[in-house]
Structures are given as C-alpha cells and as structure tokens.
Amino acid sequence: xxxxxxxxxxxxxxxxxxxxxxxxxxxxxxxxxxxxxxxxxxxxxxxxxxxxxxxxxxxxxxxxxxxxxxxxxxxxxxxxxxxxxxxxxxxxxxxxxxxxxxxxxxxxxxxxxxxxxxxxxxxxxxxxxxxxxxxxxxxxxxxxxxxxxxxxxxxxxxxxxxxxxxxxxxxxxxxxxxxxxxxxxxxxxxxxxxxxxxxxxxxxxxxxxxxxxxxxxxxxxxxxxxxxxxxxxxxxxxxxxxxxxxxxxxxxxxxxxxxxxxxxxxxxxxxxxxxxxxxxxxxxxxxxxxxxxxxxxxxxxxx
Amino acid sequence: xxxxxxxxxxxxxxxxxxxxxxxxxxxxxxxxxxxxxxxxxxxxxxxxxxxxxxxxxxxxxxxxxxxxxxxxxxxxxxxxxxxxxxxxxxxxxxxxxxxxxxxxxxxxxxxxxxxxxxxxxxxxxxxxxxxxxxxxxxxxxxxxxxxxxxxxxxxxxxxxxxxxxxxxxxxxxxxxxxxxxxxxxxxxxxxxxxxxxxxxxxxxxxxxxxxxxxxxxxxxxxxxxxxxxxxxxxxxxxxxxxxxxxxxxxxxxxxxxxxxxxxxxxxxxxxxxxxxxxxxxxxxxxxxxxxxxxxxxxxxxxx
Numbered sequence: 001x002x003x004x005x006x007x008x009x010x011x012x013x014x015x016x017x018x019x020x021x022x023x024x025x026x027x028x029x030x031x032x033x034x035x036x037x038x039x040x041x042x043x044x045x046x047x048x049x050x051x052x053x054x055x056x057x058x059x060x061x062x063x064x065x066x067x068x069x070x071x072x073x074x075x076x077x078x079x080x081x082x083x084x085x086x087x088x089x090x091x092x093x094x095x096x097x098x099x100x101x102x103x104x105x106x107x108x109x110x111x112x113x114x115x116x117x118x119x120x121x122x123x124x125x126x127x128x129x130x131x132x133x134x135x136x137x138x139x140x141x142x143x144x145x146x147x148x149x150x151x152x153x154x155x156x157x158x159x160x161x162x163x164x165x166x167x168x169x170x171x172x173x174x175x176x177x178x179x180x181x182x183x184x185x186x187x188x189x190x191x192x193x194x195x196x197x198x199x200x201x202x203x204x205x206x207x208x209x210x211x212x213x214x215x216x217x218x219x220x221x222x223x224x225x226x227x228x229x230x231x232x233x234x235x236x237x238x239x240x241x242x243x244x245x246x247x248x249x250x251x252x253x254x255x256x257x258x259x260x261x262x263x264x265x266x267x268x269x270x271x272x273x274x275x276x277x278x279x280x281x282x283x284x285x286x287x288x289x290x291x292x293x294x295x296x297x298x299x300x301x302x303x
Numbered sequence: 304x305x306x307x308x309x310x311x312x313x314x315x316x317x318x319x320x321x322x323x324x325x326x327x328x329x330x331x332x333x334x335x336x337x338x339x340x341x342x343x344x345x346x347x348x349x350x351x352x353x354x355x356x357x358x359x360x361x362x363x364x365x366x367x368x369x370x371x372x373x374x375x376x377x378x379x380x381x382x383x384x385x386x387x388x389x390x391x392x393x394x395x396x397x398x399x400x401x402x403x404x405x406x407x408x409x410x411x412x413x414x415x416x417x418x419x420x421x422x423x424x425x426x427x428x429x430x431x432x433x434x435x436x437x438x439x440x441x442x443x444x445x446x447x448x449x450x451x452x453x454x455x456x457x458x459x460x461x462x463x464x465x466x467x468x469x470x471x472x473x474x475x476x477x478x479x480x481x482x483x484x485x486x487x488x489x490x491x492x493x494x495x496x497x498x499x500x501x502x503x504x505x506x507x508x509x510x511x512x513x514x515x516x517x518x519x520x521x522x523x524x525x526x527x528x529x530x531x532x533x534x535x536x537x538x539x540x541x542x543x544x545x546x547x548x549x550x551x552x553x554x555x556x557x558x559x560x561x562x563x564x565x566x567x568x569x570x571x572x573x574x575x576x577x578x579x580x581x582x583x584x585x586x587x588x589x590x591x592x593x594x595x596x597x598x599x600x601x602x603x604x605x606x
Contacts, residue, residue, distance in 0.1 A: 132442075139439070181442070194506040195506075197502050
C-alpha cells in the first residue's frame with residue numbers, strides 16, 4: 001500500500017525565533033528578580049582542553065547568559081587535568097552558593113570518566129539534565145531538570161501548538177542525550193505528550209516502512225540527509241535533530257551544517273519541519289538557560 | 304492486509320520453573336560465599352499497615368530469602384506511622400552495615416510520600432530498583448539495580464533464547480514499574496535487546512493494528528483479558544504481565560488471577576506465551592533476590 005506523495009505547503013518550525021522569544025521571557029524574569037532584590041541566576045561552565053566544537057558551544061552558552069542578564073563564569077583547564085582535580089572542582093561548585101547551576105562541557109579527555117564527573121554534580125545544579133537522578137525523575141514523571149535538547153523539542157511542539165495526543169511519534173536514534181529521553185518524554189501523560197512512541201535505531205528492520213507511519217518524525221541519528229522522501233508520510237511533522245559538519249567549499253567557514261533529513265526532498269511532504277541550522281539547535285541553549293533559572297528559583301528540588 | 308490466523312503449537316514460557324532455577328543458582332552462590340568465610344546476603348523488608356496483597360507479597364519475599372539462604376528481617380509498622388518516622392528508619396537501614404539491601408513495600412498510606420521514601424533509600428541498597436538514580440543509570444546504560452519485573456521479563460527472553468535483535472516489540476501500558484522501564488531496556492544495545500520498541504497506552508489510536516505488528520508483545524496495562532486474538536500476529540511471543548484478582552466462586556480463595564491476555568484465545572496463535580499465574584510473577588521475586596545478591600557483592604556501585 002503506497003500513498004502517492006503529494007506536495008503540500010509546509011511551514012517552518014523556526015527554532016531561532018522561538019529560542020529568542022524564550023530568552024526574552026527569561027530576561028524579563030531576571031529583571032523582575034533583580035527588581036525584587038534577589039540575586040540574578042549564575043551559570044558556570046567548565047571547559048577542559050581546546051576542542052573546536054566545545055569552544056564554540058561554551059562561548060555561545062556564556063554569551064547567551066549575558067544576553068538574558070545571568071551572571072556566568074567560565075572555568076578552563078588544560079586537557080592534562082586529572083580526574084581527581086576535576087572532581088574536586090565539581091565539588092567546589094556544588095558547595096558554592098553563588099553558583100546556581102553548572103555544566104561540564106563534553107566530551108572530556110579519555111583519562112577522565114564522564115559518568116563519574118556527571119554523577120559528582122549535585123542534581124540540583126545539573127542544568128544539563130544529564131545526571132541519572134534527573135533522568136530517573138523524568139522517567140518517573142517527577143519534577144526534574146530535563147535534558148536540554150529533548151525538552152527543546154517538546155517546547156517547539158508546544159509553542160507551535162502541534163497536536164501530539166494519540167499521535168504516532170517515530171524516533172530514529174536511541175542516544176542517551178536525545179533519542180532515548182525524547183522517546184520517554186513524548187510517551188508520558190503530559191501535554192505535549194501522550195504519543196504512541198516507536199524508538200528505532202541501527203538494528204531496526206524495515207525502517208522506512210515504520211517511519212512512514214509517523215505523524216511526528218524525530219530524526220536524531222547523526223547521519224546527514226539520512227531521511228528521504230520515501231520515509232515520510234505526507235502531512236507529517238518532521239523534527240530534525242542532526243547537525244553534522246560537512247565540507248562545503250562555497251562557505252566561508254569551509255563547511256556547512258547538515259541535518260539528518262534531506263530537506264529539499266522531505267520538506268514539501270511535511271506539514272511542519274525544522275530547518276538545520278535554525279531548528280532544534282538554538283532551542284538547546286534556551287532550555288539550558290531555562291534550567292538555570294529553575295535551579296536559581298529552586299523550582300525543581302525542595303531546599 | 305490481513306493474514307489468516309493459523310493455529311500453531313505454542314510453547315509455554317515457564318516463569319515458575321525459571322525462577323526456581325535462578326533461586327538454585329543464587330543458593331549455590333550463597334553457599335560459596337559462606338564457604339569462603341563471607342557473611343550471607345541480608346534483605347530487610349519494611350511493611351506498613353495490613354493490606355492483604357502487601358502482606359502476601361512481603362511474606363513470599365521473606366520465604367524466598369530463607370529458601371536461598373539469605374538472612375531476612377521483616378520490619379512492621381502500623382499505618383499511623385508518620386513520614387518522618389519512616390524516613391528515620393530508612394536512614395537507619397541505609398547506615399546498617401548488616402543489611403545489604405531493603406525494600407519498602409508499596410503502596411504506602413496516603414499521608415506518606417512514596418517518592419520521598421524511595422529517594423531516601425541509598426541507591427546501593429535499593430534492591431527494588433525504583434530509586435531515580437537506578438532508573439537513570441538504566442537509561443544511560445550504566446550499571447544499576449534494575450527494577451525486578453522488567454528485568455524478569457528480559458531474563459525470561461534470555462533463558463528461552465528468544466531472538467530480540469531487530470524484532471518489533473510492542474508494549475501495552477506505560478507504568479513506571481513495568482511498561483516504561485521494559486520499553487527502555489529492550490531498545491538498548493544489549494542482548495536481549497536491540498528491539499524496535501513501540502510503547503502504547505490509553506491514548507494510543509488503532510491499538511490492535513499496532514499490536515498485530517509485534518514480534519514480541521508485552522501486555523502490562525492491568526486489564527484482565529484485554530488482549531484478544533485480533534491483536535496478535537501469528538507466531539508472536541506474548542509476555543503477560545497482568546495479575547488482576549477476579550472473583551471466582553469455583554476457587555477456594557474466592558478469586559482467580561487473570562492476566563492481561565485472553566489466554567485461551569491468544570495462546571494458539573503464539574510461538575511462546577507466559578501463563579498467569581506462573582509466568583512473569585514468580586520472576587519478580589527471583590530478580591529481587593538477584594539484586595540483593597548483587598548489592599551484597601557490591602557489583603553495581605563501587606564501595
């Protein structure tokens with residue numbers, strides 16, 4: 001049974017604009033906190049080594065803090081820092097009452113266990129939402145600092161008022177950072193949520209057949225332009241989480257960012273689609289800021 | 304597209320026998336620990352009030368401990384115990400080096416927060432596997448004390464050598480105790496695992512259509528005989544997690560245990576099916592014992 005794909009007029013889900021709107025809301029809250037005599041939220045970022053991508057991500061996070069009126073602190077280490085030294089710094093940040101939340105930018109050098117470092121962060125200050133305590137609370141439907149990219153996806157669905165209840169959501173990719181948590185969130189009895197969720201991955205058979213049944217398709221596998229027209233049901237909502245750097249001589253930087261979806265082919269079939277760049281990406285930092293605000297206000301964990 | 308259901312010769316997945324085999328393995332390990340001069344594992348169970356079901360469950364857990372050579376301690380409270388008193392007892396058990404693991408039998412009286420009590424348990428001693436720390440580690444694929452019923456299902460698939468890799472597993476029911484964690488476990492890159500997993504629930508549309516695509520169908524919604532023949536693909540493996548007490552005048556006890564699957568109708572269609580009782584149920588206690596052994600040996604969390 002095949003339905004002839006029909007060209008529809010699709011709409012872009014503008015993550016950049018949405019992230020800007022969220023940042024403005026946060027900035028207004030910061031002003032209100034200040035006006036009420038409270039301290040402003042303070043995010044610290046720990047960066048180990050000189051990975052180009054990490055440098056960029058951390059710089060953007062610090063800039064975003066300034067933008068919304070947060071205080072921010074950047075803590076840098078060379079990549080020969082020992083695990084014990086890094087763990088000691090994490091503990092110091094846990095104890096530091098001036099810091100509301102902090103992140104340790106991943107990846108870390110191979111001699112340092114990322115798991116150990118993440119578990120050393122107090123869940124109350126884990127604004128990346130990577131600590132098992134926050135993930136476990138998310139699974140149980142308890143208050144938690146949610147991982148930024150999955151909650152950014154949920155926030156896009158919310159702000160675009162896209163119906164999710166009873167819809168079939170197919171997720172391609174089962175990473176700990178995106179695919180798995182977003183599959184958990186969208187199946188919950190929440191709004192957005194209440195999707196029937198299918199989680200697909202490299203061992204999935206008949207992937208195209210399954211993804212063609214999706215009302216909402218989330219591509220989060222990290223393979224540029226993997227999702228083609230034959231994998232998408234006409235009228236579907238497509239969320240593209242991929243951001244792979246691909247060499248591109250026509251760009252000044254020498255590379256272009258490619259999503260996991262072949263946009264030209266797929267977009268005309270969809271009702272809504274996120275572009276890359278400018279879709280899910282900008283939401284991640286916005287949700288990090290929102291987590292920091294929540295941590296500063298003590299909204300998630302009782303003090 | 305419908306395939307005419309064909310009667311096949313199905314095989315029972317015997318959870319009772321499998322649980323007995325696991326208990327014998329544990330008993331042998333306990334003997335070996337003893338012979339090597341180590342203390343035997345010690346499980347404590349806290350029971351609040353006089354709920355009939357809870358009394359039975361806890362009694363069976365204590366008996367199972369004796370059976371495998373564990374020490375066990377039953378701690379009883381009337382249902383007017385305060386939350387603070389219960390939390391103090393949990394903390395005492397956390398500190399008690401004689402106790403390797405303990406459970407607080409649910410449900411608790413309404414004036415006590417089950418979440419607060421569960422989070423008060425040290426994850427290292429949380430042999431029910433309900434603590435967010437253990438759930439979060441499970442999601443991240445890190446060592447964890449896994450919740451007993453989901454890991455009992457995985458263990459049945461393992462011991463019956465039923466292929467899971469690339470199979471489509473449909474789970475009906477998204478509870479925190481069974482449906483959601485088993486959906487997470489079976490999608491992971493593990494063996495058993497690597498299933499394409501669809502999680503269905505009360506908001507799912509076209510449920511029968513979806514469940515008919517399942518190679519492995521897990522019914523965990525708690526509605527007796529909900530799964531009928533038209534919901535099952537011929538040759539499927541069916542795991543029935545339901546155990547609802549239904550009045551039955553022909554039984555001495557006055558009730559019968561009913562699964563979520565209409566066995567008479569569905570069994571002939573399947574390749575393998577768990578009966579109720581005697582399927583998933585007995586595995587739950589076996590996995591609790593296995594968690595206690597792991598906790599005693601310090602296998603999951605470094606000390």
